[in-house]
Amino acid sequence: MCGIIGVSGVPDAARLAYLGLYALQHRGQESAGIVAVDQEGMARSHRGMGLVAENFDDQNLAELPGDVAVGHTRYSTTGSTVLANAQPCSVNTRCGPLSIAHNGNLINAGTIKHELVARGAIFTGSSDTEVLVHLIARSAGATVEDQIRDALEQVDGAYSLVITVGRTMYAVIDSRGFRPLVIGRLSSGIVVASETCALDLIGASITCELRPGDFVRIEDGQVTHLPRLAPRPVSRCVFELVYFARPDSTVFGKSVDGVRRELGRQLAREKPAPAGEVVFSVPDSSNAMALGFSEASGIKLEHGLIRNHYVGRTFINPTQALRVAKVKIKFNPVREVIQGKSVVVVDDSLVRGNTSKELVQMIRAAGAREVHLRLGSPPITGPCHYGIDTPTREELIGATHSIEEIREFLAVDSLGYLSLEGMVTAAGKDTGFCHACFSGKYPTTTPDDLVQLRHTKPLIATLA
Numbered sequence: 520m521c522g523i524i525g526v527s528g529v530p531d532a533a534r535l536a537y538l539g540l541y542a543l544q545h546r547g548q549e550s551a552g553i554v555a556v557d558q559e560g561m562a563r564s565h566r567g568m569g570l571v572a573e574n575f576d577d578q579n580l581a582e583l584p585g586d587v588a589v590g591h592t593r594y595s596t597t598g599s600t601v602l603a604n605a606q607p608c609s610v611n612t613r614c615g616p617l618s619i620a621h622n623g624n625l626i627n628a629g630t631i632k633h634e635l636v637a638r639g640a641i642f643t644g645s646s647d648t649e650v651l652v653h654l655i656a657r658s659a660g661a662t663v664e665d666q667i668r669d670a671l672e673q674v675d676g677a678y679s680l681v682i683t684v685g686r687t688m689y690a691v692i693d694s695r696g697f698r699p700l701v702i703g704r705l706s707s708g709i710v711v712a713s714e715t716c717a718l719d720l721i722g723a724s725i726t727c728e729l730r731p732g733d734f735v736r737i738e739d740g741q742v743t744h745l746p747r748l749a750p751r752p753v754s755r756c757v758f759e760l761v762y763f764a765r766p767d768s769t770v771f772g773k774s775v776d777g778v779r780r781e782l783g784r785q786l787a788r789e790k791p792a793p794a795g796e797v798v799f800s801v802p803d804s805s806n807a808m809a810l811g812f813s814e815a816s817g818i819k820l821e822h823g824l825i826r827n828h829y830v831g832r833t834f835i836n837p838t839q840a841l842r843v844a845k846v847k848i849k850f851n852p853v854r855e856v857i858q859g860k861s862v863v864v865v866d867d868s869l870v871r872g873n874t875s876k877e878l879v880q881m882i883r884a885a886g887a888r889e890v891h892l893r894l895g896s897p898p899i900t901g902p903c904h905y906g907i908d909t910p911t912r913e914e915l916i917g918a919t920h921s922i923e924e925i926r927e928f929l930a931v932d933s934l935g936y937l938s939l940e941g942m943v944t945a946a947g948k949d950t951g952f953c954h955a956c957f958s959g960k961y962p963t964t965t966p967d968d969l970v971q972l973r974h975t976k977p978l979i980a981t982l983a
């Protein structure tokens with residue numbers, strides 16, 4: 520998953536992109552980058568491994584002059600964690616300097632890459648986005664817009680993109696609309712971002728959310744809608760609403776906070792925990808769900824776990840050993856809330872089960888009499904091919920174990936998952952959702968190449 524931002528027609532665009540990336544940090548913590556384009560069309564880039572704050576300072580932002588900028592925060596779902604895969608991806612083409620920030624995953628990138636390499640193409644990284652850059656640069660289209668369209672017609676999967684070619688910016692979303700992208704206005708300029716929280720931070724007003732298949736040109740403070748991409752059944756990623764997006768964002772036309780509260784209420788209706796004396800969340804992603812659960816059940820809401828905010832999302836760390844150790848660094852129970860009580864713990868999802876298992880042990884050690892775990896989404900039974908970093912099927916506890924086996928593994932007194940129907944109803948039945956990781960209903964084919972490309976190390980890796 521990634522966070523992307525584009526700023527056009529605003530002085531010091533790189534500084535605004537930097538601020539916007541701060542608000543999008545939760546969407547990717549492996550690398551951060553900004554490309555800025557000055558009045559002469561000269562593009563300059565700065566990219567690095569790690570967090571936004573670790574990569575940018577006054578000096579390197581001053582070295583990114585211009586009123587056009589595109590920024591990216593990444594965590595890898597295709598390609599390994601090396602600087603060569605950090606975005607924006609920038610190249611010189613016959614149309615001028617081209618930079619791309621991509622959120623999503625192309626499912627046929629592996630096949631296309633093999634074909635391109637066989638014809639002599641050179642790749643510096645192993646991300647799927649570089650495939651798109653090649654297709655745009657090689658297209659025989661008469662205009663840049665034709666070239667981009669031509670490239671997009673060859674790829675399949677999830678893409679929300681901000682592209683700059685020279686000083687012109689483009690924003691586009693695949694026709695299924697897996698990932699969000701929103702447009703806002705800031706004085707006489709335009710800002711595009713993965714989530715509205717980025718617009719809030721930089722003081723841009725929200726103009727509209729791009730619809731699936733939308734393709735726009737942004738230039739001189741104007742947004743021009745170009746012919747849309749060929750329509751496909753809409754499949755918005757429901758996991759954006761369940762877990763990924765920030766609750767203060769509006770995604771797919773819905774308040775993320777509002778959806779999460781409703782998921783919590785629905786969970787309380789479907790899987791009540793009558794023995795519960797207090798309910799609390801696994802902060803922060805399930806805070807709103809616990810609130811909803813408390814509202815609908817009447818069980819008192821408490822803060823039972825405190826999160827250390829100086830630790831990144833455990834899941835994002837690539838090795839299993841690190842992930843397990845970090846759970847304790849990240850959470851600590853509030854003994855006074857828990858001691859002697861029958862507690863209801865609400866979390867948004869169960870992936871491998873490691874976090875919950877350790878949490879339950881911690882909660883019991885803090886004196887809980889009973890632990891009832893409630894999850895605001897159904898069992899995750901398959902990987903995501905569209906940009907969320909879910910592990911392989913074998914590692915997904917919901918794919919390999921029955922609910923009773925999971926309850927035993929986690930050592931909880933009761934375990935309740937929200938149903939697929941309940942999740943979709945709470946998220947908004949009017950929206951076409953992708954819930955493949957829960958239901959196994961994938962809206963595209965899944966070529967083997969994707970699995971091979973994922974975590975493939977490029978032969979040349981710059982680790983500066």
Ligand code: AMP
Nearest residue numbers: 804834868869870871872873874875908
């Ligand atoms: P696990 O221990 O693997 O079951 O992880 C479950 C926790 O990871 C839950 O608290 C979720 O909030 C969180 N989570 C779910 N999906 C992801 C993801 N794709 N990236 C990072 N964290 C996640």
